[in-house]
Amino acid sequence: MKFRYLPVTEQDKKEMMESIGVNSIEELFADIPEKVRFKGEIDLKEALSEPGILKELGRMASKNVNSGEYTSFLGAGVYEHYIPSVVDHIISRSEFYTAYTPYQPEISQGELQAIFEFQTMISELTGMDLANSSMYDGPTALSEAAMMSAGQTKKKTILVSKAVHPEAREVIKTNAKGQNLTVVEVEIEDGVTNLDDLSQKYNDETACVVVQYPNFFGNVENLAEIEKIAHSKKGLFVVSSNPLALGVLKPPGKFGADIVVGDAQPFGISAQFGGPHCGFFATTKKLMRKVPGRLVGQTTDDQGQRGFVLTLQAREQHIRRDKATSNICSNQALNALAASVAMSALGKAGIKEMALQNIQKANYAKKSFINNGFTVAFSKNAIFNEFVIKLSKPVKEVNEILLQQGIIGGYDLGRDFSEFENHMTIAITELRSKEEIDNLISALEGVK
Amino acid sequence: MNNQPLIFELSKPGRISYSLPSLDVTETVLNELLPNDLIRDEAPELPEVSELQLIRHYTALSNRNHGVDSGFYPLGSCTMKYNPKINEDIARLKGFTHIHPYQSEDTVQGALELLYDLQTSLEEITGMDEVTLQPAAGAHGEWTGLMLIRAFHEANGDFHRTKVICPDSAHGTNPASATVAGFDTITVRSNEKGLVDLDHLREVVGEDTAALMLTNPNTLGLFEENIVEMAEIIHNAGGKLYYDGANSNAILGIARPGDMGFDVVHLNLHKTFTGPHGGGGPGSGPVGVKKDLIPYLPKPVIAKDGDRYFFDYNRPESIGRVKPYYGNFGINVRAYTYIRTMGPDGLRKVSEDAVLNANYMFRRLQPYFEAPYTQHCKHEFVLSGKRQKKLGVRTLDMAKRLLDFGYHPPTIYFPLNVEECLMIEPTETETKETLDEFIDVMIQIAKEAEGNPEIVQEAPHHTVIGRLDETTAARKPILRYEKA
Numbered sequence: 001m002k003f004r005y006l007p008v009t010e011q012d013k014k015e016m017m018e019s020i021g022v023n024s025i026e027e028l029f030a031d032i033p034e035k036v037r038f039k040g041e042i043d044l045k046e047a048l049s050e051p052g053i054l055k056e057l058g059r060m061a062s063k064n065v066n067s068g069e070y071t072s073f074l075g076a077g078v079y080e081h082y083i084p085s086v087v088d089h090i091i092s093r094s095e096f097y098t099a100y101t102p103y104q105p106e107i108s109q110g111e112l113q114a115i116f117e118f119q120t121m122i123s124e125l126t127g128m129d130l131a132n133s134s135m136y137d138g139p140t141a142l143s144e145a146a147m148m149s150a151g152q153t154k155k156k157t158i159l160v161s162k163a164v165h166p167e168a169r170e171v172i173k174t175n176a177k178g179q180n181l182t183v184v185e186v187e188i189e190d191g192v193t194n195l196d197d198l199s200q201k202y203n204d205e206t207a208c209v210v211v212q213y214p215n216f217f218g219n220v221e222n223l224a225e226i227e228k229i230a231h232s233k234k235g236l237f238v239v240s241s242n243p244l245a246l247g248v249l250k251p252p253g254k255f256g257a258d259i260v261v262g263d264a265q266p267f268g269i270s271a272q273f274g275g276p277h278c279g280f281f282a283t284t285k286k287l288m289r290k291v292p293g294r295l296v297g298q299t300t301d302d303q304g305q306r307g308f309v310l311t312l313q314a315r316e317q318h319i320r321r322d323k324a325t326s327n328i329c330s331n332q333a334l335n336a337l338a339a340s341v342a343m344s345a346l347g348k349a350g351i352k353e354m355a356l357q358n359i360q361k362a363n364y365a366k367k368s369f370i371n372n373g374f375t376v377a378f379s380k381n382a383i384f385n386e387f388v389i390k391l392s393k394p395v396k397e398v399n400e401i402l403l404q405q406g407i408i409g410g411y412d413l414g415r416d417f418s419e420f421e422n423h424m425t426i427a428i429t430e431l432r433s434k435e436e437i438d439n440l441i442s443a444l445e446g447v448k
Numbered sequence: 449m450n451n452q453p454l455i456f457e458l459s460k461p462g463r464i465s466y467s468l469p470s471l472d473v474t475e476t477v478l479n480e481l482l483p484n485d486l487i488r489d490e491a492p493e494l495p496e497v498s499e500l501q502l503i504r505h506y507t508a509l510s511n512r513n514h515g516v517d518s519g520f521y522p523l524g525s526c527t528m529k530y531n532p533k534i535n536e537d538i539a540r541l542k543g544f545t546h547i548h549p550y551q552s553e554d555t556v557q558g559a560l561e562l563l564y565d566l567q568t569s570l571e572e573i574t575g576m577d578e579v580t581l582q583p584a585a586g587a588h589g590e591w592t593g594l595m596l597i598r599a600f601h602e603a604n605g606d607f608h609r610t611k612v613i614c615p616d617s618a619h620g621t622n623p624a625s626a627t628v629a630g631f632d633t634i635t636v637r638s639n640e641k642g643l644v645d646l647d648h649l650r651e652v653v654g655e656d657t658a659a660l661m662l663t664n665p666n667t668l669g670l671f672e673e674n675i676v677e678m679a680e681i682i683h684n685a686g687g688k689l690y691y692d693g694a695n696s697n698a699i700l701g702i703a704r705p706g707d708m709g710f711d712v713v714h715l716n717l718h719k720t721f722t723g724p725h726g727g728g729g730p731g732s733g734p735v736g737v738k739k740d741l742i743p744y745l746p747k748p749v750i751a752k753d754g755d756r757y758f759f760d761y762n763r764p765e766s767i768g769r770v771k772p773y774y775g776n777f778g779i780n781v782r783a784y785t786y787i788r789t790m791g792p793d794g795l796r797k798v799s800e801d802a803v804l805n806a807n808y809m810f811r812r813l814q815p816y817f818e819a820p821y822t823q824h825c826k827h828e829f830v831l832s833g834k835r836q837k838k839l840g841v842r843t844l845d846m847a848k849r850l851l852d853f854g855y856h857p858p859t860i861y862f863p864l865n866v867e868e869c870l871m872i873e874p875t876e877t878e879t880k881e882t883l884d885e886f887i888d889v890m891i892q893i894a895k896e897a898e899g900n901p902e903i904v905q906e907a908p909h910h911t912v913i914g915r916l917d918e919t920t921a922a923r924k925p926i927l928r929y930e931k932a
Binding site for chain 1: 451452454455456459461463464465466467468469471472473474475476478481482483485486487488489491492493494495496497499502503505506507508509510511512513514515516517518521523526528529530531532534536537538539540541542543544545546547548549550551552555556557558559561562569572573575584585586587588590591594595598619620621623624625626627628629630632633670671673675676699700701702703704707708709718724725726727728729730731732746767768769770771772773774775776777778779781784785787788789790791792793794795796797798800801803804805807808811812823824826847848851856857859862876877878879880908911912913914915916917918920921922925926927928929
């Protein structure tokens, strides 16, 4: 059988073996002990032709209910937003997507400059001095921020608000075990971090205080008050943030955050079942040399021309090896490019307009639910594009009914918070029309 | 070619490149929705460009970048093979891009089927008993695997296994991952054949050994032929054997880590299974384990009950989550497409051709460079620039000279145990003609080093930019644009 990705012909093979001085391909594998040689054929499905692949994988894709055909109100960390058409055209340029990490700057200036621009955009949005070239995703970036805080402060306890995404908290806990750190969770009150509990739990051993802005319930935390507590001793202040919200919300940098992380998924990256997305990591000049992952810096060549290189590599695993404080190597470069293109397309005006539409539409929906006699939880809080309603039936059952009406319902808050059974988090982005919002409210009429 | 301005430098107030529907709900004054002190008062300095300006900007940047589609990219240990276009088409199907991780299982049966089948395929390819697709990249998989080993030892009441052994030729991520998983690293030497020194391994192994991390073939491109003895040494001491799958492109269908005695394996789907590399990610780093480590796998695991696929969260001994949701799904779709395209015969031929290509280049270049190890290589090989260094030409210079001919240079100065190292991995997707052209250029450069060293020392001559001042970049870092 012939394969279109494998160009070695029988004639090539003969000539090459002659040149090597072997009579068979087998000889090249003679150093693999007989005992561990694999005999026979691996048990995989036989190769498919290109039309065959399209058919088979097309079948699997079509079995999934997708938000292109249904109206979705799911958020909880992953959002469906307007993706400018230009994004996919740029990231489909194979000079970008078939390259690897820009180790040779002379032939990687495109990627390096694009990352430099990404670092600038993230710094601007978060209000921080600098940002790295990307991380795997928001939650692992948050976990790296917590680990870096412990390394910087030499303290062993990480204080995390329960209003931080539950999966992010889980990732932090797994990482903390590796580093022998303790994670202490801070209680919530009326949908935001309980400041009294935070004050009580904060002590000399606290490496950092970790909160989310807007938080997992959609509510906007009081960063000014949290900062006071976070900096009352030696701990650092770490904020996980939805970068789109920062088109309208005052950035964490203005509240004195030491590290701001998050996921750039709202900018040009589809939900794609949860990944790959694009973590970002922004911090202060003071902490610059502790940042995990890759950094691109501006410099000049021998003719004085501006150019870009990977820099401050002494921090990284390939130089520091077992002294490295993070092991990250590959990041999410192509998705950082997608986010950069989306941020450039939206630009100064578009990011604000899109953020404002989220806040206006979500508040319209929240008010409409209230006016229609629904119970909206934590309703006093300011929100960005999510809020929580309480229903009379389990969310799972409700969502099954909604699905029959072409609606992908909201997130079942009870799956992670036993105290919030029958609570649904509803995400409203700029893509949801007034009509779709009104339809959702009518569809839920019977379960309020 | 002139410098491409930064996109911020192209910006002019009033230009836009987006199109949003107009707001169709009654607008409320913003400070009724948000307290004043939470409202951003200074807009972020983002670009203001037209759509054509944007497209020309990024097209210009792409023209200043070299990918596999641009030309030969023999970057050792990175497996820069062709990235099939059908993979990209499949990954962009709406049924894969427009699905949310919190949709009910019933609405994503197609995605779960794909992931389950990918898990099973990777189990078969590696000879392991169960695979998790959660880790986002190779290094992330390494750390996950080490956390599994740690959980295993601790579950056996074994809290004193604090050491992870890594060969001196190991990838930097190996010791770094060991540290992040809470272990100390011990380095085991290589012998004169470039393989792990068994006597030294016996010396360093002990009751404190948690694991040995090994890449096989190793980073010198050589198969660790004593693997059976090594596995015995580690297992007899109560340790576990970890397989770094960075180099698995050499052994598909030929030998399986599971059969070699490895307990944990990670694969780099963006290398062996045509991810693609994306300029440095996103990748995907699944981890496979033997039976005794299954209970500790990150949750959820994708499982099957009759015809129905589901997320199995009932894993009380799990190390927990290592990544939100279910891993880099989009990359896993591409890898799965590739596996289904190649089938068992195709995958075996991939490795045979990769090894044939590497050995052919090796033998043809051997007369012109020092070859620290002379046995047949697997999918990659190392040369040393020692001979050229004596003439005043360093490996870095030769790498830069290759740029003048339109090639991406090999990996250089790695592994660390080879002086002036050049690590070359051609992959199976390159033609003999391409290899021959590259070989001729390498021979020409070796001759230039003898007769005309300046042309190599001062290279590159034909790139858009010359050698960059990396020292100043690190001493006085400029990490972002600031408006003058």
